[in-house]
Amino acid sequence: MPRFQKPKASTIGTPIFHRKRRSWEDDKDLMMELYSILTKLDGPYDYFDKNVIQFKTKIDSFIKDGFQENVEVFFLGMWIREQLTELTIKKGNYNLQVDPLIFPTDINEIIRREESKTTQKGGSKILNVSISDLFPNPKLRAFALERIQMLHRGDLIAYLSSLVAREKESLMNYSANIMDLIHICEHKLALRNLKTKNNFSVGETDIWVPELSLGVEVRDTWEESEEIALIQTLSDTNFRKRANHLCLVTTDDLSDAKFLKLREIEKRGVIENLSVIRVGDFANYLDALKQSVDD
Structure with missing residues (x-):
């Protein structure tokens, strides 16, 4: 068979x-x-x-x-x-x-x-x-x-x-909030045809803008215990990059109390070329800075 x-x-x-x-x-x-x-x-x-x-x-x-x-x-x-x-x-x-x-x-x-x-x-x-x-x-x-x-x-x-x-869910964690803030800053810089370099390394600000000799550091929250590390990063950027300008950018929803604590660092003049602003004011800051450089 x-x-x-x-x-x-x-x-x-x-x-x-x-x-x-x-x-x-x-x-x-x-x-x-x-x-x-x-x-x-x-x-x-x-x-x-x-x-x-x-x-x-x-x-x-x-x-x-x-x-x-x-x-x-x-x-x-x-x-x-x-x-x-x-x-x-x-x-x-x-x-x-x-x-x-x-x-x-x-x-x-x-x-x-x-x-x-x-x-x-x-x-x-x-x-x-x-x-x-x-x-x-x-x-x-x-x-x-x-x-x-x-x-x-x-x-x-x-x-x-x-x-x-999924993006909304991811933005609930710390690192994603920071990246989102960096991307917003990069977008505002790109609209003004300003090229950037991302560092993500110890001792330098998050974003470097060669044309303006500007270092941008971002924060979505703030604790006073972080001040020494922040000042060290800003100081090192000044030393390594010979920065003319430093800008600390926070989220718009950072509490007034924490934002004022950060502004105290600027007012004390610890870092002479530092500006502390909210991200909603970053565009106006760039326009004013770009105008001063062009002049």
């Missing part, structure tokens, strides 16, 4: 990359399979059909430019899988060697629609923005697309909401 051999999963049904995307390689495999069928003279497609030619040309561009980190590959892959799902619903099963897909007259419009569907999920209001605008860096965009699909089934708004929620 012949021994029954259980068929391998790869020999029954359809390839998994027809049904779902696990990485950019699944998109590549799917499109290259279609491409090989489209280029056959005796295949299910009219070799000279303009829509077929347009689709082949698009795949040719992917082959030339690369499939990885290509946002068009991602959205075209979504569209192809939607068509395969419709084939499955309609016929129960399909064979791409026999059952042709109906290609659109404008493949670029299809890609734009797929992107639009991704950015419009999650609510009644339309988010009028593209993935490319949100994530101009190709590597960051590819990572975001992977996470959107994996965690939120392609729902961009849900993904962005989760990022904001």
Whole structure:
């Protein structure tokens, strides 16, 4: 009696990359399979059909430019899988060697629609923005697309909401508050085209602004026991950088009592070139300082 051999999963049904995307390689495999069928003279497609030619040309561009980190590959892959799902619903099963897909007259419009569907999920209001605008860096965009699909089934708004929620949660701890304050200062400096250097090392202020010879130290809380260490950092920055200006920036919600304690350091003249301000006044401080330097 012949021994029954259980068929391998790869020999029954359809390839998994027809049904779902696990990485950019699944998109590549799917499109290259279609491409090989489209280029056959005796295949299910009219070799000279303009829509077929347009689709082949698009795949040719992917082959030339690369499939990885290509946002068009991602959205075209979504569209192809939607068509395969419709084939499955309609016929129960399909064979791409026999059952042709109906290609659109404008493949670029299809890609734009797929992107639009991704950015419009999650609510009644339309988010009028593209993935490319949100994530101009190709590597960051590819990572975001992977996470959107994996965690939120392609729902961009849900993904962005989760990022904001996680950031809000992270800002409840000390180190995140400090980093947030540093980023605010950096943003205000960047708006004035002032380049910065971050130190994060013992003995120097958090931010150094070469053009203004300015050292910026940030604090989101204050205890009098920290005064000696603070003065040491400011003094060392003066010595190492030959700083003309030092600025101690606090959060706007630091209590008045603690803020006044910090201002006492400035008033005592322990560090002659020190200014103590809240972050809400940092922009005005920079404008005044920049004006004095320009004059």
